[in-house]
Amino acid sequence: MADLLFFMFATVAIGSAIGVVVARNPVGSLMFMVATLAAVAGIFVLLEAHFLAAIQVIVYAGAIMVLFLFVIMLLNLGHDYQRDVKGGVWSVMAFATTGGLAGLLVRQLGRSADSPAFLTGSGGDAIDAALAEYGAVGAIARPLFTDYVVPFELVGILLLVAIVGATVLAKKNV
Amino acid sequence: MEPISGLAALLSSSVKIALVFSGVMLVVAYTTLAERRVSAFIQDRIGPNRVGPFGLLQPIADGIKNLLKEETSPAAASRTFFILGPILAMVPAMVTFAVIPFAAPLPTPWGVVDMIVADVPIGILYILAFSSLGVYGVVLGGWASNNKYAFLGALRASAQMVSYEVALGLSLIAVFMLAGSVTLTEMVWQQQQLDLWFAFPLSLAFLLFVISAFAETNRLPFDMPEAESELVTGYHTEYSAMKFSMFFIAEYSHMLTASALMATLFLGGWDIPFATWDDAFWYEGVLIRGFGPDGVPLAASPAWWKTLFTLGVFALKTGFFLVFFIWVRWTLPRFRYDQVMQLGWKVMLPTSLAYIMVMAASMLILDQVGVAYGFAYGLALTGVSLVCTLLFIFYLDDDRIMKGAGARQAASDPVPTEGGD
Numbered sequence: 001m002a003d004l005l006f007f008m009f010a011t012v013a014i015g016s017a018i019g020v021v022v023a024r025n026p027v028g029s030l031m032f033m034v035a036t037l038a039a040v041a042g043i044f045v046l047l048e049a050h051f052l053a054a055i056q057v058i059v060y061a062g063a064i065m066v067l068f069l070f071v072i073m074l075l076n077l078g079h080d081y082q083r084d085v086k087g088g089v090w091s092v093m094a095f096a097t098t099g100g101l102a103g104l105l106v107r108q109l110g111r112s113a114d115s116p117a118f119l120t121g122s123g124g125d126a127i128d129a130a131l132a133e134y135g136a137v138g139a140i141a142r143p144l145f146t147d148y149v150v151p152f153e154l155v156g157i158l159l160l161v162a163i164v165g166a167t168v169l170a171k172k173n174v
Numbered sequence: 175m176e177p178i179s180g181l182a183a184l185l186s187s188s189v190k191i192a193l194v195f196s197g198v199m200l201v202v203a204y205t206t207l208a209e210r211r212v213s214a215f216i217q218d219r220i221g222p223n224r225v226g227p228f229g230l231l232q233p234i235a236d237g238i239k240n241l242l243k244e245e246t247s248p249a250a251a252s253r254t255f256f257i258l259g260p261i262l263a264m265v266p267a268m269v270t271f272a273v274i275p276f277a278a279p280l281p282t283p284w285g286v287v288d289m290i291v292a293d294v295p296i297g298i299l300y301i302l303a304f305s306s307l308g309v310y311g312v313v314l315g316g317w318a319s320n321n322k323y324a325f326l327g328a329l330r331a332s333a334q335m336v337s338y339e340v341a342l343g344l345s346l347i348a349v350f351m352l353a354g355s356v357t358l359t360e361m362v363w364q365q366q367q368l369d370l371w372f373a374f375p376l377s378l379a380f381l382l383f384v385i386s387a388f389a390e391t392n393r394l395p396f397d398m399p400e401a402e403s404e405l406v407t408g409y410h411t412e413y414s415a416m417k418f419s420m421f422f423i424a425e426y427s428h429m430l431t432a433s434a435l436m437a438t439l440f441l442g443g444w445d446i447p448f449a450t451w452d453d454a455f456w457y458e459g460v461l462i463r464g465f466g467p468d469g470v471p472l473a474a475s476p477a478w479w480k481t482l483f484t485l486g487v488f489a490l491k492t493g494f495f496l497v498f499f500i501w502v503r504w505t506l507p508r509f510r511y512d513q514v515m516q517l518g519w520k521v522m523l524p525t526s527l528a529y530i531m532v533m534a535a536s537m538l539i540l541d542q543v544g545v546a547y548g549f550a551y552g553l554a555l556t557g558v559s560l561v562c563t564l565l566f567i568f569y570l571d572d573d574r575i576m577k578g579a580g581a582r583q584a585a586s587d588p589v590p591t592e593g594g595d
Contacts, residue, residue: 027255027317034310041303054299058343062306063336066313070332073317073325136295137356 006046013039026072030065037061048127050136177456178285186287191272194291198271201496202426203233209500216504243415248319251412255318260413260420263311266304267424270431273300275359277444277485278454279461281476286461289444289481290359297357301435302343305390309335311424312392312399316409327408331399334389334514338396341522342386348379348533349439352555362443363455367464368552371447373440375555378529378563380440382522387432389518392425394503398511433495434488441491444484452480521570529562 012035019032037060044053130139144152178186207222207229214221223229247256277289294300309332316328349372350356353364365371373380389396400408410421437443446452453463454474463474509517536558545551 025252027252027314031255031258031310031314034307038307050294050296051299054296054303057303058299058306062303062309063339066306066309066332066336069310069313069317070329073313073329131295135355137299 002046006043009039009042009046012036013043027069030069030072033068034061034065037065048131051140176285177459177461178282178287182282182284186282186284187291190287190289190291194271194276195268198268198427198430199423201430202423203237205426205429205496205500206236206422207232208496209503212497212500213504216501237419240416240419245417246412246414248321248412250320252318252320255314256412257417259311259315259318260417260424261311262314263308263424264420264427266308266311267427267431270301270304271427271434273297273358274431274434274438275362275443276434276488277481278452278483279476280478280481286476288359288456289485293357293359295357297355297359297361298346298435298439299356301431302339302346305428305431306335306339308424308428311421312409315413315421316399319409319412321412323405323407324409324411327399327401327405327411330401330511331392331409334392334396334398334518337515337518338386338389338522341382341518341526342390344523344526344530345379345382345386346439347526347530348376351530351534351537352376358438358443359455361439362445363453365442366445366450366453366455367547369549370552370556371440371442371445375552375559376440376533377556377559378525378566379533379559380436381563381566382526382529383439384436385517385522387436388499388502389514391428391432391499393429393499395506395509396514397508398514401508403508429496429499430492433492433499436495437488437491443491444488446484446487452484454480525566532558532562 016032016035016039020029020036023029023032037056041053041056041061044050044056127139130142133139134142210232211221211229213219221229222232225231225235247253272291273294275288275290275293280287280289312331312335313328316324316326316331319325349361352368352372352375353361355361355364361372368375388394392399398408399405400410402408405411410418413421444452450464454461454476455463457471460471461474461476462471464472466472533555536555540551540554545554
């Protein structure tokens with residue numbers, strides 16, 4: 001049953017991801033992206049990461065993509081179906097960037113496949129124990145606010161800087 | 175008493191899904207009738223009373239009419255998204271009710287059945303996730319119609335719903351802190367343990383949640399996306415027949431879910447006030463109704479009449495909020511768009527953040543002093559919250575109602591200027 005669901009979500013995720021790239025209409029691309037995010041959230045649920053799944057949908061599918069939609073509609077990109085894909089050197093650069101990121105991902109995944117935690121499945125046991133003891137939210141919240149509190153706060157400051165920067169850039173007379 | 179398991183659990187889940195789904199649809203249908211009858215009552219009219227006794231068959235007549243009407247599709251609309259809009263509006267609205275517990279567990283010969291469709295470990299976050307997806311229906315519907323009024327409605331909807339989601343989520347944090355959990359079954363249990371509904375120790379969170387819920391369901395005074403007097407009917411201007419009806423079903427089931435949620439989070443859910451015989455919770459695999467003086471769990475004895483009673487109490491509380499929604503709609507005028515945004519970002523957001531700080535500090539102090547989680551704990555928090563709520567109301571009121579128009583006129587003699595900058 002779980003395998004069946006996994007293949008269903010995985011098919012939707014990959015199919016929609018291809019849809020994001022090939023859709024002619026920007027709003028279509030965006031809806032495919034939402035479908036991808038939702039399908040990945042489904043895979044998270046299959047992995048017992050309920051909290052991640054909820055946050056994925058609330059933050060990415062429900063808030064950030066709505067802002068994307070807002071911008072696309074305001075720029076009225078959806079009604080003229082011209083090719084706005086830049087060719088030549090741009091496509092080479094885009095290919096190199098995505099290729100590089102994909103390479104990094106494969107390298108990292110290859111590494112974790114060799115790690116003892118992955119081979120013995122002890123990482124999964126630790127997660128199961130944390131879920132049983134602290135619940136779906138506590139299992140994430142405890143390490144986040146104890147062991148990783150400094151990186152967590154730093155990320156918060158990073159986001160704040162981004163917001164301040166965007167406000168400064170958007171304002172005409174500062 | 176063992177929880178139900180195996181094939182019986184699968185069957186009971188299917189039955190619960192069918193019953194809850196048809197229950198939601200039925201309540202939605204009759205809320206539309208209630209809306210029309212209550213509005214008629216408030217405006218000193220009679221309202222629809224021709225179809226069946228007291229007009230009780232009116233929703234069925236409306237449903238048949240909407241099914242049989244001709245579907246129109248604007249020539250310039252983008253077809254796929256025009257059809258996708260109502261679907262995306264309706265589906266999230268229908269599935270959110272699944273995590274709300276609506277009665278005490280029901281004993282059956284095969285085991286005890288929880289009166290909740292899906293008790294997921296993330297509880298209310300599931301509702302937040304799906305209701306945040308509900309905005310796509312409104313936005314896509316308005317955009318795909320290729321009509322400027324529909325499009326303006328869609329733009330307003332996206333901005334408004336994203337803004338108030340923030341305040342809604344933040345107002346819930348105080349509830350999470352007090353309950354120590356995000357699942358709704360445990361929140362009901364914690365309110366039973368506290369002997370106090372969360373509406374009292376967390377009164378400001380309750381107020382903020384109610385305001386945000388009105389904005390999230392696009393109900394007056396926050397019906398910017400529709401705003402008949404400005405945008406024809408906003409995002410569903412171009413829709414007719416069943417597609418139009420689906421937007422309406424979505425709006426009313428959002429209203430129902432929001433009402434049930436407010437009843438569960440702040441008014442104790444299916445808990446019967448001033449009684450402990452109905453309390454029930456799965457504690458380490460055993461259904462208990464509380465703890466003895468020495469911390470020993472006391473076993474609960476579920477019964478069908480307890481389930482029925484608690485279901486009735488839950489329906490009463492939810493019904494109260496549904497009538498409240500309707501009442502407010504026919505009492506308050508609509509906000510201006512900039513006022514909605516100002517209230518959302520400049521008032522609700524800072525207030526909810528400050529309230530989280532105050533409540534977290536109060537709970538920390540109470541824990542440090544050593545007050546046990548119980549009635550006294552709740553009373554202390556009630557006092558703190560009451561002060562916060564009064565300050566908030568006085569700030570928002572800005573001397574308008576509290577002092578009255580006469581005092582204002584006297585203060586700003588000769589004539590008060592409107593609008594300001």
